[in-house]
Amino acid sequence: MGDPDLLEVLAEEGEKVNKHIDYSFQMSEQSLSSRETSFLINEETMFQKNQQSKDSIFFRDGIRQIDFVLSYVDDVKKDAELKAERRKEFETNLRKTGLELEIEDKRDSEDGRTYFVKIHAPWEVLVTYAEVLGIKMPIKESDIPRPKHTPISYVLGPVRLPLSVKYPHPEYFTAQFSRHRQELFLIEDQATFFPSSSRNRIVYYILSRCPFGIEDGKKRFGIERLLNSNTYSSAYPLHDGQYWKPSEPPNPTNERYTLHQNWARFSYFYKEQPLDLIKNYYGEKIGIYFVFLGFYTEMLFFAAVVGLACFIYGLLSMEHNTSSTEICDPEIGGQMIMCPLCDQVCDYWRLNSTCLASKFSHLFDNESTVFFAIFMGIWVTLFLEFWKQRQARLEYEWDLVDFEEEQQQLQLRPEFEAMCKHRKLNAVTKEMEPYMPLYTRIPWYFLSGATVTLWMSLVVTSMVAVIVYRLSVFATFASFMESDASLKQVKSFLTPQITTSLTGSCLNFIVILILNFFYEKISAWITKMEIPRTYQEYESSLTLKMFLFQFVNFYSSCFYVAFFKGKFVGYPGKYTYLFNEWRSEECDPGGCLIELTTQLTIIMTGKQIFGNIKEAIYPLALNWWRRRKARTNSEKLYSRWEQDHDLESFGPLGLFYEYLETVTQFGFVTLFVASFPLAPLLALINNIVEIRVDAWKLTTQYRRTVASKAHSIGVWQDILYGMAVLSVATNAFIVAFTSDIIPRLVYYYAYSTNATQPMTGYVNNSLSVFLIADFPNHTAPSEKRDFITCSMLCF
Structure with missing residues (x-):
């Protein structure tokens, strides 16, 4: 779909849809602003809206499923007219592709500020773009049996999910969809043939390529540009329903509820994933x-x-580590006076002061x-x-x-x-x-x-x-x-x-x-x-x-x-x-x-x-x-x-x-x-x-x-x-x-003289002797001590 004359391509596809869909209402409102259009729609169907369930995922007629939602807020800034014009052009072009739109006026929203543009993809649009996108659809139910349980599977029974959750749908043999060979596919009901995930993928594909005008000599298109310019505030597909309760008819099966019950609960941390x-x-x-x-x-x-x-x-x-034992022993580590760890302000210290650290290191x-x-x-x-x-x-x-x-x-x-x-x-x-x-x-x-x-x-x-x-x-x-x-x-x-x-x-x-x-x-x-x-x-x-x-x-x-x-x-x-x-x-x-x-x-x-x-x-x-x-x-x-509009966006x-x-x-x-x-x-x-x-x-x-x-x-x-x-x-x-394992092995095999406790003397062997009289004045501790022999770790 990289054709530069994208609008003409979309219009051509829209003409095919016109054979099956009446556009009289949509075409008559092209000359109206979005605000006027939404006002007329709400006036005509207010009695139906009042009877509509808050969990409904359909248009007001209760038949056409909502595949995508756009929202926007009135903008009082200087570019308000430009944004309104972009929205009008964009929505007009969406209708030309065959998509059906239904607009909710801001007066019916909870905050009193937000317009909602509901989008439905009819059958002709779905089959056209399913072929364009190469979506694979079922042609025959698979006769290959699922893997049988092995003896170990019964041991893992507590972590298994019910088969109805693990395998929510039958397996099918599939092929890339062709609108000219529809008779080959298992189409029992056109309303449910394409799953909601495929429907929102198709609609987003159209949204991302639909033009909204020409500015500075360049064709502008795509919902992402409109979102970045705040022409629309959000664009999203709907969840199936509430996550805490199953859907009621005529809404389809609430897979969101099933996922929450069997996957998104912390009490199921030991369970496999669906x-x-x-x-x-x-x-x-x-x-x-x-x-x-x-x-x-x-x-x-x-x-x-x-x-x-x-x-x-x-x-x-x-507790049985010979090196730690020697370091902690007052007669061994306590008698080893170590060189200062910094110049002037640090004093000498005894090796057994690191007793706990040596044990922890082990x-x-x-x-x-x-x-x-x-x-x-x-x-x-x-x-x-x-x-x-x-x-x-x-x-x-x-x-x-x-x-x-x-x-x-x-x-x-x-x-x-x-x-x-x-x-x-x-x-x-x-x-x-x-x-x-x-x-x-x-x-x-x-x-x-x-x-x-x-x-x-x-x-x-x-x-x-x-x-x-x-x-x-x-x-x-x-x-x-x-x-x-x-x-x-x-x-x-x-x-x-x-x-x-x-x-x-x-x-x-x-x-x-x-x-x-x-x-x-x-x-x-x-x-x-x-x-x-x-x-x-x-x-x-x-x-x-x-x-x-x-x-x-x-x-x-x-x-x-x-x-x-x-x-x-x-x-x-x-x-x-x-x-x-x-x-x-x-x-x-x-x-x-x-x-x-x-x-x-x-x-x-x-x-x-x-x-x-x-x-x-x-x-x-x-x-x-x-x-x-x-x-x-x-x-x-x-x-x-x-409800979904008030949720956070996962983002691309x-x-x-x-x-x-x-x-x-x-x-x-x-x-x-x-x-x-x-x-x-x-x-x-x-x-x-x-x-x-x-x-x-x-x-x-x-x-x-x-x-x-x-x-x-x-x-x-x-x-x-x-x-x-x-x-x-x-x-x-x-x-x-x-x-320290290599120096220990070297001492064990090359220098150890004690057959019963081979690592005895390792600590002393790893240190070297230095006379503090050889310290330069700027490195020795500020308070001079008598001449002593100082041991130091040999690196």
């Missing part, structure tokens, strides 16, 4: 997201069990660390391979095998068609298509690349700022805790390093959220300016920008702690300094792994809690406030379209952010999991809640989304593969350079 019903109601694109999220959650269960077992092993072996840095890192490398490979298999089976079950060709040929973005001044012959189809030369896009590509680079640089700068914060306040914490006698009781746990690490991680998390908020807005704007050709290109471009930024934003601090912190400290008498002022950060005496665990826990847990609260509370609060403002005339009929990028959140979590689970075996368990708990939160908000708090098709998770799959490969390398490096 995937076919989700697909039928919201479309394949949203359906495949929940398939992926459910499959990912199932696979996390195995990783969570193994990770929990490794954590329990560390917990049980903590929870995550023990013999099971290597095993779990290897296991997760195998797990991530199996996860991606099994998902490929699940996705292939899903393509067959949902009849999406040849969808990619349709996507490439039909789904041009209206914005691309509007901006194209050139046309080019397609070498394959031999048809003229919109074409945009590369030279017109190059400036925007440069701007896009520069913007992404700038914001990633801001992330790195903010990370350096947090490092400077930790360095600058470390000495303050150290001197304060040393001088305050009341804090000496807890100093064994609240060491200056742990204190600055905790506060620095929290500060870093806050900076991450702030930068992420602003970057989301900028990246969406930049992507639009690139004028992608198809929706697939648009989403791929936005995904790349957002993921690159999110990767640097969320993981840069973890990479720093894992691979850089404590590696360039120097040694007493010749320390390295940041900006020639602050001494480089050292790791905790227990190692940097425990700091990596702390950083990972705060960012991962904080992001998940913040995300779930935002997803649940934000739409709930907005909807409450919107309904509170709207319901000023309680005596008016609070109709189905008004709503699903994009859901994928981004899941993939970011996948990175936390895989990239640094060797340092935190409980990460899969936290992700599992979060995803169990996430599935129900997403289901609840889609079913109860958001308007119904326009159904759209997808045969896979798209570019996210390539991103997952890239992260899987990177995770194998990062976990190997964590075990090799960040964990």
Whole structure:
């Protein structure tokens, strides 16, 4: 449908519809304004409206189903006449395509301000565009039996849904619809042949390509442009009915109620998802997201069990760890005097002051660390391979095998068609298509690349700022805790390093959220300016920008702690300094792994809690406030379209952010999991809640989304593969350079002399001796002590 003479094409299709539909009323009102038209309609049918149910999804005649709703508010600004003219032209052209419109006057709305334009697609329009879009419809009921229950299925009985919910409709053999071969399809009732998801998809396709005038010599078209200019305030399909009660005749079966009862309730967290019903109601694109999220959650269960077992092993072996025992022993660790951790204000300290921290470090840095890192490398490979298999089976079950060709040929973005001044012959189809030369896009590509680079640089700068914060306040914490006698009781746990690490991680998390908020807005704007050709290109471009930024934003601090912190400290008498002022950060005496665990826990847990609260509370609060403002005339009929109008809009990028959140979590689970075996368990708990939160908000708090098709998770799959490969390398490096397991193995096999307790003496072997007399004056503590021998960790 990329024809530049779109209006003529739509008019031609409208002429076919004219044979079956009487346009006398619609054509007579073309000379009237929208306000005058709505007034006449309401005057003629007021008695019918008063008898209409507030849950009705039909026109006033009770026969024609409402497939889409547009709303607008009187605008008193200087461009009010221009907007009214655009609406009049747009609605006239919609009628020319064969769509039927019914307008509700603002005087009948709850707030007394909003007009509602209800749209119905008659049979001729549906069959015409079903063929254009290549929608597949049933030709014969399938005689292939569904999979039978296996013995294990009876064990999983409590998690199963009733068959009437799991399989709401029979299976059919399908074919692309042809209006000239209608006799081949199973058309029992024209009113119900096309499901509501297909109907709203067809109407939105028309809305997105319908012109509303010519401005500045360019043809303007598409509902999105009208929404952006506030000509219309919203455009949405209707939900089937209330989510808390089933529909009453003559309304069709309320699938929204069924979804709420069997999917969107938190008490059903252990139940499987009604995937076919989700697909039928919201479309394949949203359906495949929940398939992926459910499959990912199932696979996390195995990783969570193994990770929990490794954590329990560390917990049980903590008291018997030879290294911790030596550090805590007053005769061993208590006799080891360590070098100051900062210049001048920090004093010497004894190694046994880190007793509790060394025990806590053993929870995550023990013999099971290597095993779990290897296991997760195998797990991530199996996860991606099994998902490929699940996705292939899903393509067959949902009849999406040849969808990619349709996507490439039909789904041009209206914005691309509007901006194209050139046309080019397609070498394959031999048809003229919109074409945009590369030279017109190059400036925007440069701007896009520069913007992404700038914001990633801001992330790195903010990370350096947090490092400077930790360095600058470390000495303050150290001197304060040393001088305050009341804090000496807890100093064994609240060491200056742990204190600055905790506060620095929290500060870093806050900076991450702030930068992420602003970057989301900028990246969406930049992507639009690139004028992608198809929706697939648009989403791929936005995904790349957002993921690159999110990767640097969320993981840069973890990479720093894992691979850089404590590696360039120097040694007493010749320390390295940041900006020639602050001494480089050292790791905790227990190692940097425990700091990596702390950083990972705060960012991962904080992001998940913040995300779930935002997803649940934000739409709930907005909807409450919107309904509170709207319901000023309680005596008016609070109709189905008004109820949905007061809900929050999911938006075209709503699903994009859901994928981004899941993939970011996948990175936390895989990239640094060797340092935190409980990460899969936290992700599992979060995803169990996430599935129900997403289901609840889609079913109860958001308007119904326009159904759209997808045969896979798209570019996210390539991103997952890239992260899987990177995770194998990062976990190997964590075990090799960040964990203490390699030095222990070297001591065990090369230096140990005690056959009964091979690790005896490891702590002393890992330290080196330094004479404090060799300290330069600017690094030694300000209060000089007598000559003593100082032990220091050897990095």
